[in-house]
Amino acid sequence: MEGFLPPAHALGWAAASLPFMAWGLHSVGQSLRAHPERRMLLGVAAAFAFLLSALKLPSVTGSCSHPTGVGLGALLFGPAAMVPVGFVVLLFQALLLAHGGVTTLGANVFSMAIVGPFVSYGIFRMLSAFGLSRSLAVFLAACLGDLATYVTTSLQLAWAFPDPVGGIQVSFAKFAGIFALTQVPIAISEGLLTVLVVNAMARF
Amino acid sequence: MSAVLELRAVDHVYPDGSAGLRDCSMALGRGRRHGLLGANGAGKTTVLQHLNGLLRPTAGQLLLDGQAFDYGRAGLVELRRRVGLVFQNPERQLFSAQVEEDVSFGPLNLGLDDATVRERVAAALDAVGLRGHARRAVHHLSFGQKKRVCIAGVLAMEPEVLLLDEPMAGLDAPMQAELAALLDRLAARGVTVLLSTHDVDFAFRWADDIHVMAAGRCVASGPAAQLAAQTEVLRAAGQHPPLALTLHAELVKRGVLPPGPAPRSTDLLLEALRALPVLEYPGEINV
Amino acid sequence: MSAVLELRAVDHVYPDGSAGLRDCSMALGRGRRHGLLGANGAGKTTVLQHLNGLLRPTAGQLLLDGQAFDYGRAGLVELRRRVGLVFQNPERQLFSAQVEEDVSFGPLNLGLDDATVRERVAAALDAVGLRGHARRAVHHLSFGQKKRVCIAGVLAMEPEVLLLDEPMAGLDAPMQAELAALLDRLAARGVTVLLSTHDVDFAFRWADDIHVMAAGRCVASGPAAQLAAQTEVLRAAGQHPPLALTLHAELVKRGVLPPGPAPRSTDLLLEALRALPVLEYPGEINV
Amino acid sequence: MLIETAAYASRWRGVAPTAKALFALAGILAAWLAQSPAVLAALAAALALAALLGARVPLRTYLAVAMPPLGFLLLSCLTMLVGPGPDGVWHWSAALLPTAGRTALRSLTILAALLGLVLTTPLPDLLNLLRRLRTPELLLDLMVLCYRMLFVLRQAWDEGVTAQSARLGYRGWRHAWRSLGLLAGQMAVQVWQRAAALQMAAEARGYQGTLRFLPAAYPQARRQTVWAALAGGLLLAVAAGDRW
Known part of the structure; x- marks a missing residue:
C-alpha cells in the first residue's frame, strides 16, 4: 500500500533491493549479448506476468490480492531475470492499478521479485533433484514461492510497526494471521494454475 | 416460417459507454441460410454474441423458439448447446495442442460420456474434411485448416443454429468455395446457419435471407433476392448492390439478356451470357 | 525498365525442413505497382521477407540495383533503409504504445537527428491521414487505423521500395479503396510498391505488373493486362481469370461491346455498358 | 484499466510530465515530513483537489481507483489495533492508535500525490521521463x-x-x-x-539492438515546471513548518 511504510523503511528496502537489481540486470545483459532476441521475449513475458497478476481466479472471491506469476517466470527464465521483470510488473501495478505503490516499491521488489522467485526456483531444483514428479514439484515451487512472498511482506510490516507489548514477533503473528485469509488460497491457486500452464505448455 | 432465434428491439451499450446496438430487431427462420451484412464496426459481432448469450441486451429481448430467453445458468447452458458460435480468428479460439483434443472441448463441457464425445469428435472432423488430421498438432495446420477445426469444435456440440463471424475473411477463393459447400451441407441437414460478412456479392450468392446492419442498427431483413434489389437500403448501409444484379439489369436494359430474375452470382451470369449465340462482326475478321 | 530488386533462382528451406521457395525468380521494375498473387501458403510472405533481407536464400541470390546483395551488417542496414516491409498483423509489429513514438522507431534507427525524425514522422502520419492521432494510444485505434500506423512507420524511413503483406485483409471496401489510393499516391511519387494478395480481381485492377506464385514457385511475371489473359497460367496457380476480363471477352464475342483492351475493373466495365444506348424491347412495355 | 483511460482523457495530458512528477514528488516528501494529523489531512485534501479540480479527473473515477488501496489500508490499520493484552487475551488496544492514525493519513496523502500523477499522465509519458532520468x-x-x-x-x-x-x-x-x-x-x-x-x-525497420523512440515535445515545459516547483515548494513549506 502506497505510503504505508515509514520513510526509513521504504528507503531501506529500496537500498536492500538495489544490489539484487544490479545483479539481475547484469546477468540478463550478459545473456542478451549471446541471445539478443531474448530482449523481446522478456518484454512480452513481463506483460504476461502482469496479466496473470491482474487475473481473478475462480476460487478466490472478494480478495484484494492476486497471483504473481513470478513463480512461473522463475521456472522458465531463472530467478535472475525475474528481478527486472518483477520490478517492471510491480511498477506497472503501482502506476496502472494503484496496487502496491511507488514508495513501497523497494519493499515489494524485495518480497515479490527477489524472495519469491528464489524460493520457487530453489524448491523446484531441490524437489526435481529428489526425483519428485514434475507436477508436484511445480505446484510446491509456485505455491511456496507465493507463501514466502507473503511471509516476507508480513515481516516487513511487523518490523515497521512492532506491537507495543509483544514487539515484532506479536506484530508478525498479527499481520501474517490476517493476510493468511487471502494469501493461502491465492498461493494454492497460483500453484494449481502454474501446474496447469506448465502441463499445457509441455504439450505444445 | 418459425423463428428459432429472435432479437426484439435490442439495445446494447458497452461498459465504456459506446453503443453496440440500437433498437435492433431480427428473426432467424429455422433451417435457412442467413447472411448478416454490414461494414466493419456495424455491429455484426455484437449481434452474434447476443444470439449466443455472451452479451446481454441493455434493453429489448432475445427470444428462443418464440419464448423470452431466461438468462439463468441453465438457460445459458441450453442456449450455448443449441446455438454454436465460430469466431473470426482461429488463433483466439483454439486452446489445445492437438486437433481432436480441441474439438472435444465443447462436448466434454456438455458433460457427455467419453464414448459419445469420441463419436462426435470423429463425426465433426469428418464433416469438415479433417478426419485424417485428428492427431495432428494444431500449430502445424494451415490457416484454412485451423478455421475448419474451429468449426468442427462447434459442430461437435451438435448445435441447431450455427453462427459464424466473418468465416470467409482471410480465405482464398478455392477455400471459400469449399467452406460455402460445407455450410450448404449443414443447412441441408436442417441446421440454421448465420454468417456475418461485409461482402455483398457473397451474401447475395449464398444466403437465403439477408440481414443488413449499419452503425449498430438492424436496417433491413428479407429474402436475398428481394433485399438485394433495394438499392437505397444497401447504399444507406454503405454497400453496393450485388454486381451480378447490377450487371444483369444493365444487360437486360440493353436487350442482351432477356428480362427475368437476376442470377445470384456472376458465375451464373456468365453462364447465361455463354448460352447466347456468338455474333460474327467485322472486327474479328482481321484477327 | 531497370529492376531495383531481383530474386534470381532463389530456393529457401525453413529450419524445420519445409521448402518455402523453389527456384523463384522475379524482378521488380522501379517505380511500378506490383501485385504478388497467390493462394494462401504459396510463399508470398517468404518472398517479401527475402526482399527485405529478413530471410536469406538457401540457394540463388538477391540483387539490389542489379548487383548481388552483400548480407553484411552495412548491407542489411542499407537494404532495410531502402526497402520497407509492412507485415500483415499490426499487433505483431507495433512496439510502442503511442502512435508518433512508434513511427519514430525506424527513422531513429537510421541515425537521423531529432529534428529530421520529427519532420518525417509528421509527414508519414500526414500521408496515411493520421496527423490528428499522433499522440493517441495505439490500443485505442481501430484495426484499419493500426494498419495505417504500421505503414506510416515504414514510410517515415522514406524507402524506395514498399512491400506490403496482404494489406487489404480485414479491411472493408471503403477502407480498401482508401488504402489503394494511398498506395497510388506513393507510386506516383516514384516509390516502387509491391503488395501480396490472393484476390486476382484486385491485383488486375490495381497493379501495373503481376507476379504469380504457386506452391513456393514463382510461376509467371508480367504486365497486368498481359498476364491476366494467360488463363492457363492462372488456373495452374489456382486462380480464376479476373472477372472484368472474362465478362468483357464474352460481351465482345457477342457484339455487345466493341473489341479492344479489357477494362481493369468491373466498375469500368459497367461504365462502358452504361455508355451504350438503352434498347426498348417488348418486355418492358408491360412493366 | 480505469487509470489508463483517465490519463489519456485528462485535461493535464499536455502538461510536461516533469512538472507533474515534481509536484507529486513534493507531495510525497511533504507527507513524510509532516507530523500532525491536521496538516497531513490538509496536504491530502490539497493534492486530491488538485487532481479533481485542476485536472478535472471525474470524482467517480477517482473514488473507484482509490477504493482497493483504501480497503487494504483499513485492513492493515485494524490489524495494528488488535493485540494480546497483559492477560494474554487478544482485544482492541488503543496503544497504537496514534501511530495507526498518522500512518493512515500519511498513506492517504502519498496515495493522493501518486493518483494526481498517474490519473493525468499516460504511462508512455512517464517512461519518457524515466528515460531522461537515465534509467x-x-x-x-x-x-x-x-x-x-x-x-x-x-x-x-x-x-x-x-x-x-x-x-x-x-x-x-x-x-x-x-x-x-x-x-x-x-x-x-x-x-x-x-x-x-x-x-x-x-x-x-533497422533495429540495432535498442528500442529507441522520439519523446513528445512539450513547448511550455519550462513555465509549467516552474509553477509545479512553486506549488510543490508550498506543500513542503507547510510540512516543514509543521515539523520544526
Whole structure:
C-alpha cells in the first residue's frame, strides 16, 4: 500500500533491493549479448506476468490480492531475470492499478521479485533433484514461492510497526494471521494454475 | 416460417459507454441460410454474441423458439448447446495442442460420456474434411485448416443454429468455395446457419435471407433476392448492390439478356451470357 | 525498365525442413505497382521477407540495383533503409504504445537527428491521414487505423521500395479503396510498391505488373493486362481469370461491346455498358 | 484499466510530465515530513483537489481507483489495533492508535500525490521521463514492450475467455479451472511466438539492438515546471513548518 511504510523503511528496502537489481540486470545483459532476441521475449513475458497478476481466479472471491506469476517466470527464465521483470510488473501495478505503490516499491521488489522467485526456483531444483514428479514439484515451487512472498511482506510490516507489548514477533503473528485469509488460497491457486500452464505448455 | 432465434428491439451499450446496438430487431427462420451484412464496426459481432448469450441486451429481448430467453445458468447452458458460435480468428479460439483434443472441448463441457464425445469428435472432423488430421498438432495446420477445426469444435456440440463471424475473411477463393459447400451441407441437414460478412456479392450468392446492419442498427431483413434489389437500403448501409444484379439489369436494359430474375452470382451470369449465340462482326475478321 | 530488386533462382528451406521457395525468380521494375498473387501458403510472405533481407536464400541470390546483395551488417542496414516491409498483423509489429513514438522507431534507427525524425514522422502520419492521432494510444485505434500506423512507420524511413503483406485483409471496401489510393499516391511519387494478395480481381485492377506464385514457385511475371489473359497460367496457380476480363471477352464475342483492351475493373466495365444506348424491347412495355 | 483511460482523457495530458512528477514528488516528501494529523489531512485534501479540480479527473473515477488501496489500508490499520493484552487475551488496544492514525493519513496523502500523477499522465509519458532520468536501458525496453503487449495480450485473453464461454468452458468450477489452464498455457506459448514476430518486425525497420523512440515535445515545459516547483515548494513549506 502506497505510503504505508515509514520513510526509513521504504528507503531501506529500496537500498536492500538495489544490489539484487544490479545483479539481475547484469546477468540478463550478459545473456542478451549471446541471445539478443531474448530482449523481446522478456518484454512480452513481463506483460504476461502482469496479466496473470491482474487475473481473478475462480476460487478466490472478494480478495484484494492476486497471483504473481513470478513463480512461473522463475521456472522458465531463472530467478535472475525475474528481478527486472518483477520490478517492471510491480511498477506497472503501482502506476496502472494503484496496487502496491511507488514508495513501497523497494519493499515489494524485495518480497515479490527477489524472495519469491528464489524460493520457487530453489524448491523446484531441490524437489526435481529428489526425483519428485514434475507436477508436484511445480505446484510446491509456485505455491511456496507465493507463501514466502507473503511471509516476507508480513515481516516487513511487523518490523515497521512492532506491537507495543509483544514487539515484532506479536506484530508478525498479527499481520501474517490476517493476510493468511487471502494469501493461502491465492498461493494454492497460483500453484494449481502454474501446474496447469506448465502441463499445457509441455504439450505444445 | 418459425423463428428459432429472435432479437426484439435490442439495445446494447458497452461498459465504456459506446453503443453496440440500437433498437435492433431480427428473426432467424429455422433451417435457412442467413447472411448478416454490414461494414466493419456495424455491429455484426455484437449481434452474434447476443444470439449466443455472451452479451446481454441493455434493453429489448432475445427470444428462443418464440419464448423470452431466461438468462439463468441453465438457460445459458441450453442456449450455448443449441446455438454454436465460430469466431473470426482461429488463433483466439483454439486452446489445445492437438486437433481432436480441441474439438472435444465443447462436448466434454456438455458433460457427455467419453464414448459419445469420441463419436462426435470423429463425426465433426469428418464433416469438415479433417478426419485424417485428428492427431495432428494444431500449430502445424494451415490457416484454412485451423478455421475448419474451429468449426468442427462447434459442430461437435451438435448445435441447431450455427453462427459464424466473418468465416470467409482471410480465405482464398478455392477455400471459400469449399467452406460455402460445407455450410450448404449443414443447412441441408436442417441446421440454421448465420454468417456475418461485409461482402455483398457473397451474401447475395449464398444466403437465403439477408440481414443488413449499419452503425449498430438492424436496417433491413428479407429474402436475398428481394433485399438485394433495394438499392437505397444497401447504399444507406454503405454497400453496393450485388454486381451480378447490377450487371444483369444493365444487360437486360440493353436487350442482351432477356428480362427475368437476376442470377445470384456472376458465375451464373456468365453462364447465361455463354448460352447466347456468338455474333460474327467485322472486327474479328482481321484477327 | 531497370529492376531495383531481383530474386534470381532463389530456393529457401525453413529450419524445420519445409521448402518455402523453389527456384523463384522475379524482378521488380522501379517505380511500378506490383501485385504478388497467390493462394494462401504459396510463399508470398517468404518472398517479401527475402526482399527485405529478413530471410536469406538457401540457394540463388538477391540483387539490389542489379548487383548481388552483400548480407553484411552495412548491407542489411542499407537494404532495410531502402526497402520497407509492412507485415500483415499490426499487433505483431507495433512496439510502442503511442502512435508518433512508434513511427519514430525506424527513422531513429537510421541515425537521423531529432529534428529530421520529427519532420518525417509528421509527414508519414500526414500521408496515411493520421496527423490528428499522433499522440493517441495505439490500443485505442481501430484495426484499419493500426494498419495505417504500421505503414506510416515504414514510410517515415522514406524507402524506395514498399512491400506490403496482404494489406487489404480485414479491411472493408471503403477502407480498401482508401488504402489503394494511398498506395497510388506513393507510386506516383516514384516509390516502387509491391503488395501480396490472393484476390486476382484486385491485383488486375490495381497493379501495373503481376507476379504469380504457386506452391513456393514463382510461376509467371508480367504486365497486368498481359498476364491476366494467360488463363492457363492462372488456373495452374489456382486462380480464376479476373472477372472484368472474362465478362468483357464474352460481351465482345457477342457484339455487345466493341473489341479492344479489357477494362481493369468491373466498375469500368459497367461504365462502358452504361455508355451504350438503352434498347426498348417488348418486355418492358408491360412493366 | 480505469487509470489508463483517465490519463489519456485528462485535461493535464499536455502538461510536461516533469512538472507533474515534481509536484507529486513534493507531495510525497511533504507527507513524510509532516507530523500532525491536521496538516497531513490538509496536504491530502490539497493534492486530491488538485487532481479533481485542476485536472478535472471525474470524482467517480477517482473514488473507484482509490477504493482497493483504501480497503487494504483499513485492513492493515485494524490489524495494528488488535493485540494480546497483559492477560494474554487478544482485544482492541488503543496503544497504537496514534501511530495507526498518522500512518493512515500519511498513506492517504502519498496515495493522493501518486493518483494526481498517474490519473493525468499516460504511462508512455512517464517512461519518457524515466528515460531522461537515465534509467537503465534494459529496464526501459522491458517497460515499453510490457506496456504495449499488455493490451495486446489482454485483448487476446478476453477473446479467449469469450470463445471458451461460447463452448461452455466456464459452466462450473472444474470446467473453469480446466479452461483457464488451457488458455494460460496457450498464451504462454504465444509469448514466444509474439516475441519472435516483434523481433522480425523490429529488424525490418533497422533495429540495432535498442528500442529507441522520439519523446513528445512539450513547448511550455519550462513555465509549467516552474509553477509545479512553486506549488510543490508550498506543500513542503507547510510540512516543514509543521515539523520544526
